Amino acid sequence: MAKTPVRYSADVEDVKPDETETIAALNQTFDRILERTADDYGHAVRSVHAKAHGFLEGTLTVHADLPPELAQGLFITPGEHKVIMRFSTNAGDILPDTISLPRGVALKVLDVDGERLPDAEGRTQDFIMVNGPVFQSKTADKFLGNLKLLAGTTDKLEGTKEILSKALRGVNTVLSTVGIESTKVQTLGGAPNSDPLGETYYSVTPFRYGEYIAKFALFPVSKDLTDQTDTTIDASHRPDALREVIRSEARVLEMEWELRVQLCRDLDAQPIEDPTVEWDQDDTPFQPVATVRAARQDSLSEDKFQQIDEQMRFSIWTGLVAHRPLGNINRARKETYRHSADFRARVNGCPYHEPSGAPF
Numbered sequence: 001m002a003k004t005p006v007r008y009s010a011d012v013e014d015v016k017p018d019e020t021e022t023i024a025a026l027n028q029t030f031d032r033i034l035e036r037t038a039d040d041y042g043h044a045v046r047s048v049h050a051k052a053h054g055f056l057e058g059t060l061t062v063h064a065d066l067p068p069e070l071a072q073g074l075f076i077t078p079g080e081h082k083v084i085m086r087f088s089t090n091a092g093d094i095l096p097d098t099i100s101l102p103r104g105v106a107l108k109v110l111d112v113d114g115e116r117l118p119d120a121e122g123r124t125q126d127f128i129m130v131n132g133p134v135f136q137s138k139t140a141d142k143f144l145g146n147l148k149l150l151a152g153t154t155d156k157l158e159g160t161k162e163i164l165s166k167a168l169r170g171v172n173t174v175l176s177t178v179g180i181e182s183t184k185v186q187t188l189g190g191a192p193n194s195d196p197l198g199e200t201y202y203s204v205t206p207f208r209y210g211e212y213i214a215k216f217a218l219f220p221v222s223k224d225l226t227d228q229t230d231t232t233i234d235a236s237h238r239p240d241a242l243r244e245v246i247r248s249e250a251r252v253l254e255m256e257w258e259l260r261v262q263l264c265r266d267l268d269a270q271p272i273e274d275p276t277v278e279w280d281q282d283d284t285p286f287q288p289v290a291t292v293r294a295a296r297q298d299s300l301s302e303d304k305f306q307q308i309d310e311q312m313r314f315s316i317w318t319g320l321v322a323h324r325p326l327g328n329i330n331r332a333r334k335e336t337y338r339h340s341a342d343f344r345a346r347v348n349g350c351p352y353h354e355p356s357g358a359p360f
Helices: 019-041 140-153 158-177 183-190 241-250 302-310 328-348
Strands: 052-062 079-089 103-109 125-130 207-209 212-220 255-263 287-294
Touching: 019 140, 019 328, 052 241, 052 255, 052 302, 079 241, 079 287, 079 302, 125 212, 140 328
Parallel strands: none
Antiparallel strands: 052 079, 052 287, 079 103, 103 125, 207 212, 212 255, 255 287
């Protein structure tokens, strides 16, 4: 029998005394990436997940008759919300798709009512997820060390990066055959060059879930999407292969996902402050709370690119108090995400905004 979900309280977090200093150092390092790429492109881009591969409009339908432990926060009231999705890879520079990196999706849910997090503009709830269940660094200061290495390679040696990515993909394939998943290898460019529309995406870090604590995930469920799972994309001589694939597929596929939550039921087995630990899905499976659907559409129209990539920001700290981000990594993401967005807005002369209703 499953354990009772752990109830949220402020003391589930362990705030370190040096977090402010670490965040300042992260912002300084992100500035190196932001300034260098802005100089190269003549235009500011995101410090992470800079290259977007496609944008979708759709709906999120909160399921009716959820049990009390799942009917929390945004998911208390059944009904439909418009959503915006942005698919990307995690580098801070615009790389050719021959350099395969972990995939990401940002999901913005519109017209959400409820008490909002401090400084959370508008009436939206953002979910940011990647196609792996764990983060590569336990704490923000450990991530800072990795970020400094990545900042040193920004805008340099693209040909070398392509060769390295090919070699690392071979290493990752060997590791996978013996049941080992290496997040470090994948982050460095050894991730499989997979179809983003067929991937499962995870929040990786934990969040408050109303009275409880949970992680989120987005699972493809329509046959058209699950048919793309584990499909490898040949990006040879196609620097924007992922944009081309998503655009062609979004015009013809039936696209449906389930948003699921994994409730924390044991703080020792499911730690709040260590996102390198995967919460065992056999012990605590992800449970569906909403369905996301996107009709056939053009995923790369000029309007979408301008209004989503240029005029919007995505942040896990944009949303409800009921879904407060938890843990050291999430606390560090609050100021660094805003810092990056403010840089883009200032350099590009294009303020960001939170949408309401149909954005296009």
